[in-house]
Structures are given as structure tokens and as C-alpha cells.
Amino acid sequence: MTSEVKKQFAWQRIRWTLAGGALLAFATGALAQKDEFFEPKTSLGGYGELHLNYKKTENVAALAPELDFHRFILFLGHQFSPRFSLKAELELEHNFVLDNHGELELEQAYVEYAAYPWLRLQTGVVLANPGLMNEFHEPPLFFSVERPDYHNQILPTTWYGNGAAITGAYRGFEYKANVMEGLNTEKIDSGAGLRGGRQKGYRSKLENALVGLKIDYVGLPGLRGGLSYNRNHLMKNNGKQRFESIDLVEAHAQFEKFGLRATVEGAWIGYSALATKPSYPEQGQGLLFEVGYNVLSMTEFEARLFPWVRYSSLNRAAASGIPALEKKYATQKTEMGLAFFPIPKIAYKTDIGFESVGDPSVETFYWNLGIGYMF
Amino acid sequence: MDMRFFEILILCLAFTGAGSAEPPLSPASPLELKTEAELKAWSASQGRTEGEWKRRRYLLDPVLKKKWEIEAQQAFFRNEVTVWVEVHRSATQSAHSPQVVTKGFCAVMDNAIGKTQPITFVVVADTQAVLAHTAVMAYREAYGGAVGGQGWNRRLRGMGTEKPLRVGKEVDAIAGASLSVHALAKGYRKAAWIAQAVCREAL
Numbered sequence: 001m002t003s004e005v006k007k008q009f010a011w012q013r014i015r016w017t018l019a020g021g022a023l024l025a026f027a028t029g030a031l032a033q034k035d036e037f038f039e040p041k042t043s044l045g046g047y048g049e050l051h052l053n054y055k056k057t058e059n060v061a062a063l064a065p066e067l068d069f070h071r072f073i074l075f076l077g078h079q080f081s082p083r084f085s086l087k088a089e090l091e092l093e094h095n096f097v098l099d100n101h102g103e104l105e106l107e108q109a110y111v112e113y114a115a116y117p118w119l120r121l122q123t124g125v126v127l128a129n130p131g132l133m134n135e136f137h138e139p140p141l142f143f144s145v146e147r148p149d150y151h152n153q154i155l156p157t158t159w160y161g162n163g164a165a166i167t168g169a170y171r172g173f174e175y176k177a178n179v180m181e182g183l184n185t186e187k188i189d190s191g192a193g194l195r196g197g198r199q200k201g202y203r204s205k206l207e208n209a210l211v212g213l214k215i216d217y218v219g220l221p222g223l224r225g226g227l228s229y230n231r232n233h234l235m236k237n238n239g240k241q242r243f244e245s246i247d248l249v250e251a252h253a254q255f256e257k258f259g260l261r262a263t264v265e266g267a268w269i270g271y272s273a274l275a276t277k278p279s280y281p282e283q284g285q286g287l288l289f290e291v292g293y294n295v296l297s298m299t300e301f302e303a304r305l306f307p308w309v310r311y312s313s314l315n316r317a318a319a320s321g322i323p324a325l326e327k328k329y330a331t332q333k334t335e336m337g338l339a340f341f342p343i344p345k346i347a348y349k350t351d352i353g354f355e356s357v358g359d360p361s362v363e364t365f366y367w368n369l370g371i372g373y374m375f
Numbered sequence: 376m377d378m379r380f381f382e383i384l385i386l387c388l389a390f391t392g393a394g395s396a397e398p399p400l401s402p403a404s405p406l407e408l409k410t411e412a413e414l415k416a417w418s419a420s421q422g423r424t425e426g427e428w429k430r431r432r433y434l435l436d437p438v439l440k441k442k443w444e445i446e447a448q449q450a451f452f453r454n455e456v457t458v459w460v461e462v463h464r465s466a467t468q469s470a471h472s473p474q475v476v477t478k479g480f481c482a483v484m485d486n487a488i489g490k491t492q493p494i495t496f497v498v499v500a501d502t503q504a505v506l507a508h509t510a511v512m513a514y515r516e517a518y519g520g521a522v523g524g525q526g527w528n529r530r531l532r533g534m535g536t537e538k539p540l541r542v543g544k545e546v547d548a549i550a551g552a553s554l555s556v557h558a559l560a561k562g563y564r565k566a567a568w569i570a571q572a573v574c575r576e577a578l
Contacts, residue, residue, distance in 0.1 A: 045490065132551075141553055167518075174521070218524065221527045254550040256549075259544070
């Protein structure tokens with residue numbers, strides 16, 4: 001037996017052992033004792049946010065401020081048995097849907113089988129794992145009126161799709177491993193980043209699955225920090241293919257204690273392009289720093305009031321072999337604002353931002369006002 | 376909390392027998408056994424080896440239950456909870472002698488709803504409703520299990536429960552466990568008040 005055949009044989013044994021172990025763990029979970037506090041029931045939840053947005057770019061006439069009920073989400077959960085449950089989120093964006101206006105999306109709809117706290121299987125429309133916000137994006141959980149641009153331009157929050165995920169928590173660590181629909185290679189370019197490539201569960205083609213793993217450490221009170229890696233051999237769209245694969249490496253940390261909340265996130269995307277065209281990036285990069293302090297933390301008030309600042313540096317074409325393209329998408333944004341939480345599940349927010357895209361001498365000013373809730 | 380109100384109520388309950396309709400004690404469930412093991416481990420860590428934990432069912436008085444729910448801004452999961460009273464080993468060995476609380480620690484196992492699922496926890500508190508120990512015994516949600524961490528719970532030890540336990544102040548916030556943190560901050564207070572009532576009754 002040659003060394004190559006031996007190696008293949010060893011890998012096959014490892015794969016079978018892992019698959020057998022997982023099956024055994026799920027099966028033994030199914031036989032575990034009954035839960036005395038189990039009550040079959042249906043739960044309703046949700047979140048929403050109304051925004052007022054104003055934007056003014058230098059030397060460009062300002063548009064009238066815009067009022068937008070950006071998101072209205074209903075969460076529906078049903079517990080079938082102590083181990084089996086359904087979790088679903090239906091989202092309406094921008095009040096109504098007509099032609100290309102507004103969106104109605106099934107952002108989550110999965111059956112979860114909880115074998116153990118460290119082993120849960122989610123099957124259906126699941127959330128991808130990268131970053132702090134993709135899985136926790138309710139308005140009272142972040143400071144700004146709009147979600148940070150990092151979670152739009154670099155990580156395509158909310159990133160969801162058909163597939164499966166295994167999640168769990170063990171001794172201060174949490175993990176999530178996904179196998180889900182891949183990205184549409186024809187919709188990815190420097191302008192849209194990964195965002196355009198999401199299939200959003202619409203008759204998704206599973207030519208090549210997105211495979212990813214995130215591991216977080218939450219063992220230190222107030223801290224969540226972790227890493228994720230996702231890889232996708234991209235699907236061919238009618239035989240056409242811009243990229244062979246993408247690799248997304250991402251790190252994040254959030255620390256909240258003594259009234260202080262600090263967040264750091266960074267991501268790198270590597271594109272394996274099959275051809276060189278002006279709109280095809282080779283790399284994308286993003287960094288985000290944010291800090292806020294609850295000025296009411298030293299008082300008796302239960303309410304929280306956070307002045308905060310954020311700096312982000314983003315580029316969907318950080319490397320492309322074409323300097324003009326790399327410069328075109330180089331984005332720097334500084335934001336600051338106030339977030340007031342009279343109770344934990346309601347947020348009133350306002351913020352301003354200064355952004356330069358491509359040309360650092362041309363600045364765009366943003367002002368946002370909003371209210372958000374979750375229940 | 377209004378201690379005078381509480382004492383008068385307990386006295387009334389003692390005279391009328393309204394609070395003494397205790398549900399029959401069934402064999403310990405797996406979660407109760409797990410909780411007893413947690414209590415024994417806590418006792419050992421505190422050097423409290425002379426006592427042992429006696430399990431009881433405790434039926435919540437409707438008036439008191441409503442008052443606590445309003446004060447904590449959280450509904451109780453059920454009308455009865457499992458409680459443990461720390462008693463002298465010698466007292467339990469004698470069938471005729473009354474059980475005596477050693478230093479007035481009592482424990483309560485209860486549930487608080489996180490996002491959709493109950494989180495089963497145990498709270499050890501004294502006659503002043505001060506938190507001596509808290510632990511999560513069963514976490515059922517997919518996200519937010521970090522509230523079961525010892526570090527997060529350890530910070531609550533020694534805290535009084537007269538005032539709300541505020542997230543970001545008395546209670547550490549945990550990214551990705553927001554609903555669970557708030558649910559337990561309220562649930563722990565309610566459980567501490569039950570423990571206080573049980574301890575005072577036992578004394």
C-alpha cells in the first residue's frame with residue numbers, strides 16, 4: 001500500500017469515526033431522561049426599528065431627511081418536545097413590498113434538535129456564523145441607529161440561507177459549525193462585496209456549500225471573543241463563474257463591565273478569481289473599533305445612557321491588482337452618538353457620522369435618529 | 376422590600392395555616408438530585424460540613440406571589456417550587472427532635488424564561504435575602520449559555536436583593552445572552568425572597 005493510499009485510508013477512518021460519534025451522541029441524547037419543566041408551547045417575539053436618516057455629501061445637494069420603518073420582525077417559536085423546537089423569523093423591511101421596494105424575508109426557520117447543551121442540530125433556514133452581529137442583531141443590542149457599515153459591506157448581515165448548523169456550549173466556549181447554501185459567484189464584485197452573493201434561501205442551488213466554524217470564549221464575565229473561518233467553493237451560475245472560491249477569516253471581541261462597552265472586529269476575505277476584471281477584487285478587509293460608556297452607571301437609575309464613538313476602515317477591494325479600484329472602495333468612517341435605554345428592551349438613539357469613500361478630501365455627513373425595540 | 380409587611384404576613388400565615396398546605400413530597404427528580412449535589416458542593420466549599428440539605432415543596436401564597444411578581448417585574452414559572460433547608464445533621468437523625476436551621480441558609484430551585492425556554496437555577500440565600508450562591512442547573516436555549524458560567528454567578532455572591540440587580544452594574548452583561556441575563560437577574564431576586572421566607576419559617 002502506497003503512502004498516498006494509506007493517507008486516504010486514514011482520512012476515511014477519521015471521517016467515519018467523527019460521523020459515527022456525532023450520530024451516537026445525537027442518539028443517546030434522544031434517549032435521555034425527561035425534562036420536568038417542559039411545557040409544549042408556542043412563543044411570539046420580535047423586534048423593530050424606525051429611523052430618520054439625513055445624508056449630505058460635499059458639493060452635492062442634500063436630499064430631504066427620510067423616515068423609514070426599516071425593519072419589523074416577528075419571531076415565532078414552538079417547543080414540540082424537550083428536545084425538538086421550531087424557531088422562525090419573518091421580516092418586513094421598509095413597510096411594504098412592491099416591485100423593487102421593500103423586502104419580505106424568512107430570515108430564520110429551523111427545527112432544532114437539542115441533544116445536549118454542547119450538541120444541538122439546526123436544520124432549515126439558518127444564520128451564518130461570522131461576527132458579533134449576524135446572530136444578535138436586535139436594535140437594543142447595538143448603539144447606532146443603523147447597523148454598522150462593517151456588518152453591511154464586509155460581513156453581509158443578516159446572512160442566512162438553507163442548510164444546517166451544529167451549535168453548542170462547553171466550559172466557557174461556544175461554537176457554531178455551518179454547512180449551508182453557498183454564495184452566487186455572479187453576484188459578487190467590488191461594489192457589492194459578499195452581500196450581493198447571498199442566495200437568501202430562494203430556491204438555493206447547492207452546487208458548493210458554504211462551510212464554516214466559529215468558536216467564542218465567554219468564560220470571563222462581560223467578555224465574548226472569538227474567531228470564525230468560512231470557505232465556499234463558489235457555485236457556477238449557468239456555467240459562468242467569476243471566482244473559484246472565497247475564504248473569510250474573522251475575529252471579534254466585545255467586553256462590557258463597569259458601565260464600559262468596548263468592541264473590536266476585523267475580517268479578511270480572500271477571493272480566488274478565475275479572471276481579472278476591473279470589478280473583481282482579490283481581497284476585502286474591514287476593521288471596527290467602538291467604545292461607549294454608560295454615564296448613568298454611577299447613579300441609582302436603572303436606565304442606561306451611552307455616549308459612544310466608532311471608527312471603521314473598510315475596503316471591499318483592498319487588493320485587486322488595480323490601484324484605482326483599491327482606492328475607489330477605501331472607506332473611512334467616524335461616528336459618534338447617544339443611545340438611551342430606558343428599559344433594557346427599548347432604545348432611543350441618535351448619531352452623526354463622517355465618511356470618506358475613495359477620495360479622503362470628500363466627506364459625507366450623516367445624521368440619524370431612531371427608536372428600536374425587542375421582546 | 377418591606378420587611379414589616381413580610382413579617383406580619385408570615386405570622387398571619389402561621390396562625391391561619393394558609394401557607395402550610397404543602398404539596399406532598401415526591402421522589403427527587405433528576406434536576407433536584409443535580410441541585411442537591413450542587414448544594415452539597417457549595418456547603419463543602421464553605422466548610423459547612425456539619426449540616427445537610429432537607430428538600431421540601433413550597434406552595435406560593437397567591438397574595439405574596441403577586442406582590443413579588445410586581446416588584447421583580449417577572450411572573451413565576453409555576454405556583455410551587457422546590458426548596459431546601461440547611462439543617463443540623465444531629466437534628467435529622469432524631470425522629471422526634473425538631474429540625475434546626477444551622478445558620479439560616481435556604482435554597483430555592485426555580486425557573487425564569489429566557490427567550491422562549493425556562494432556565495432552571497438554584498439560589499442559596501439567608502434570612503436577609505442576601506445571595507450566598509447562585510447556579511444555573513439547566514439551560515435550554517441555543518444561545519446565551521454563558522449565564523451558567525461560575526465567574527458570572529460568582530460576582531453576585533453577597534448581594535442584597537432589596538433593590539433590582541441592574542445589568543451592567545450589579546450584574547455583568549454578556550454579549551449574546553442579553554435576554555437570559557435580564558431574566559436571571561429578576562429570577563434570582565424572587566428566589567432569594569422565597570428562600571428568606573422559608574428560612575424565617577424554619578427558624
